[in-house]
Amino acid sequence: MRRRSLLAAAGAAAALRPTLARAEDPVDVALVLAVDISRSVDEDEARLQREGYRSAMTDPRLVEAIRGGMTGGIALAYVEWAGFEYQRLVLPWTRIGSQAQAESWASALAEAPRVSLSWTSISGAIEFSRRTLAECPFEATRRVIDVSGDGVNNSGAPAEEARDRAVAEGITINGLPILNDRPTFGRRPPIPLDIYYRESVIGGPGAFMIPAEDFDDFGQAVRRKLIREIAGLSSDPERRLA
Known part of the structure; x- marks a missing residue:
């Protein structure tokens, strides 16, 4: 089983090779998408998450936002995480600057295998994303963990x-809490999740948070959030791109 998963992951990474740019190519932002795959996320919800990112990345409005930047490109890495012992780089650093490159990235994400593990370590996700940013081969104006x-x-x-260490290095952490009404491991969170993300997760220059009301709302929230991150603005620029 593990061998098949590794082979499938290698295949997904190989699908991105035609879009990989030269290491010296500049980008407007180096963005790590750090996505929760703990056991509180069931198969249907996991599918909605991935489809949300795939749909957002191929949305012409988002590609327009990318092309409208100073360099006309972003660097993207896709990470999945669960407990403190598990983080995985699902899709490696890729420069995206066109609709075709966005479509290639989305196809690779569709092919990548998925696992589900117990517990939720946001600290582990941030630490792994910091290390992933340190290995980014592109020169970025901004560095963001989503x-x-x-x-x-x-x-x-x-x-x-973990947040404070990342912020001290000039990294911005933005949040997309999914306000699922189902208890995690039978327990309700001590405070509403959007408040928790605001107080304990996001930080750094221009940090912001866009909650998704549930997993069905996730795709729309992802698109709004990515456009705002790529544009590098403190207010939501989506209306200008509609």
Whole structure:
């Protein structure tokens, strides 16, 4: 089983090779998409998450936002995470600057295998994303970690500690909390998830949060969030691109 998963992951990465650019190519933002795959996210919800990112990345409005930047390109890495012991780079750093490259990235994500593991370590996700940003081969004007999930940190160090270390390095952490009304492991979060993300997860220059009301709302929230991150604005620019 593990061998098949590794082979499938290698195939997904290989599908991106035609879009990989030279390491010296500049980008407007290096963006890590850090996505929760803990057991609180069931198969249908996991599918909605991935489809949300695939649909958002291929939306012409988002591609227009990318092309409208100073360099006309972004660097993107896709990470999945669960407990403190599990983080995985699903899709490696890729420069996206055209509709065709966005479509290729979305196709690779559709082919990548998925696993589901217990617990939720936002701190582990941030630490892994920091290391992923340190290995980015593109020169980026901004560095951003985009954390999405449906629960509070319940594994590893406190999320605030990891957030503060990232912010001290000039990294911005944005949040996309999924306000799922289902308890995680039978327990309700100690505070509403959007408040938790605001107080304990996001941080850095221009940090913001866009909640998704549920998994069905996830795709629309992802698109709004990515356009705003790519545009690098403190207010939502989507209306101008409609």
